[in-house]
Every structure is written in structure tokens, then in C-alpha cells.
Amino acid sequence: MINPAYTRAGDETQPLADEWSASTLAGSPEEHGAEKAIRDRMTSMPATKDMDFMKPTITFNQRAQTVMVTGGPVPQLPEDYQTVSEVSISADRRRGCHCLLSEVTPMVPAMSVPDVIPIRHEPDYRTSTIGRWQGGQFFASVTAAFPEGWSGDDWQPQKRWCAVLHRFDGAGRHLDSRIQFTGTTADGEQKAIDAARLLLDEWLDALPERQYQDIAIAPFAVRLEGSLFGLVVEDDVDEEDDEVWAEFYPDGLGFNAPWNGCYDT
Template identity: 80%
Template sequence: MSVPEVIPIGHEPDYRTSTIGRWQGGQFFASVTSTLPEGPLGDDWQSQKRWCAVLHRFDGAGRHLDSRIQFTGTTADGERKVIAAALQLLDAWLDALPERAYEDIAIAPFAVRFEGALFGLVLEGREEGGEEDSVWAEFYPDGLGFSPPWDGQYDT
């Protein structure tokens, strides 16, 4: 099964895709997520685990328009505190989207970098014998994997 031009992502209330949907200008994927630098972390990993509020916006056809990403602190700063700050920021960004509705979306692969971390929906794997059966789409840094039958369901 070939990779679709836009990858369906199912809306799941009260779970990992609870803050995705459509708005007057197209579609959106919002989350509070964390990043870690690549490579060994050492004993001070808490100071390297960075929490962010993230809002990706797409046009109606699923093409990436822009990404708003803001760092709110590290786990060492107090995980509950920095997650609460990110959620508050995310709520404000979402409230500013006119005609916002939480529902399924379908978006094209894209990638952006923020402070060295990868954010986006990136195709991974490789084609085998002309088949795309070992290709999947990974949503970074949230860790959501999408694959055939491309029905909006994901693995973590």
C-alpha cells in the first residue's frame, strides 16, 4: 500500500490526539510535548528534558503553514509546573483559532526544527522492491507512528 499524500490522523478525546482539528484557516495539530538531545544523557537528564507548547497549522488540503513552538522549562524546573505553563499557553493559542472544532485531520509530511529538536510528520523506513510496505510516518517529538492501512490510528 503506497503512502498517501496526506496522512489521516484520528481525533481521540482525552488522549494523545485530543487537541487536533479544523479551524477557519484549515487544520491544526497542538500538543504539549518534551524533547531530549540526541546521544547519551548522563545523570542530569532532568535538566535536558525540555517541555514545549506546540501548535502546527495547515491549510485545508493539509499542507504545513507554520508552527508555533515555545519552551516552558525543563523537568528539573519542576515537571508539573512547566507542563501546566505549557498547557496554559496552548489553551490561549487554541482559543485564538476562529471556528475551532476538534476532529480528525489529514496532513502532508513536514519538518521544522526548534532549538535543535525535530518537530513534524516525517516519513521513515525504506521502500523494498518498489513497495512502500516498510514506510511509516512518525510524528516528532510526540512519538506517534502512522502506517498502513493509513486509517488515522497510531502506535506509540
């Protein structure tokens, strides 16, 4: 879908303060068309379509030829909103600046974590068994956990494999967790992994109306037999780096701005 709009495609600089203050809501038919395309794209994910933080405020600055997207209703734009939506040009700006919406990234204030954190479903990878069920959302995995704070050379007896099923309500609030250890690497890693997979398959088959898809969940933490499980916001920020992130334990998945569901491993 192609809609006329304004953008700073290919420009990594951030909007100036006067560009923020001079931006206005859509006025022309072309701007309304571009607004609809962006809004539809940002609210199309099943896991986030009903969540306020994904409902964007979209403003235009014709003089600066910039479209500004914020992840939620913002009556006054603060100075710490920093990320411009990613839009690519498909025609010369001087001929009316038609732009093709490639991927919209909701702007998040620096040093903030959303109330619910999107997680993308990736088949055949680390988030292949996440999605929705009749009672809400779920995150399931076969993973290995070490005792919290443990370090040492004799790691094989400490690396314990387990099946994990976390369940959440429709809004992403944690409901319960089912965790069962199946063995250590010292006891035979593949045997422990196979046992955990069989167990997890049984749990997943028991979820009514299960569908694998993207989810969005609130941070939570569960501890079992000395190991930490959950989506935990990290607060040990480096003095020279103001970035914050959330870590999914013990799977080792890291989430950070722009909080679009992608993760680091």
C-alpha cells in the same frame, strides 16, 4: 445499513491475480447499493471527504464472492495492492451473501505513504487537541522534546517541555508552527507542563471557528533549538521488513498502513 454484496469476511488470504482481473464495476441493483454504502462510509470523514485518495474504486467478483476496494481511481490494478476491505457476513453466503459493512480500509500499495496522512481525533488522549479552524487544520499538543540525536544518562536537563501548535491549510499542507519551551524536567516537570498547557489554551482559543475532529496532513519537519518537530516519513527500513511508517515528533506517534488515522505510541 445492510446491502447485498460479496466478501471474503473472516478470510485473511489476499485476492488471487485472476480474481483481480475478473472483477467488474457494480452491475446489479444489489451491487450498486453495496457500492454506495461503502463509498459513503469512506468519504464521510470531514478531514478526508475532499481528498482524491479517499475516493474509492469498488469492484465485484460474483464468482469469488469478493468485493474489492481501492483508495482512488485505478485504471489497472497492480499486483502490490494487498488489503481487502473488512466486511462481516450477516447471512449465509449461499443464500445471497448479505454483508454488514463494519469498517472499510482503503487499500494502499506496499511501500507507499499517502500524500496526506489521516490522524484520528481522540478526546482525552494523545490527539485530543487536533481539528479544523477557519484557515484549515491544526495539530496542537503539550509535549517534551530532546535534542535531536541526544543520548545519555543525565536526561532531566535535556527533557524540555513545550506548547506546540502546527497549522495547515485545508488540503493538509503545513503553513506554520508555533513552539515555545516552558522548562525542563530538572527545573520542575509539573510546573513546566502546567505553563505549557496554559499557553496552548490561549493559542487554541485564538483560532477562529475551531472544531476538534479528525485531520489529514502532509509530512513536514520543523527544527527549533536542536529539536525536531513534525510528521516525518521514516526511510530506515529493515531489510527483512518492507513496512514504512511516519512518526510524529516529538510526540512519539507512529502511523502506518492501512493509514486509517490510528497510531502507535
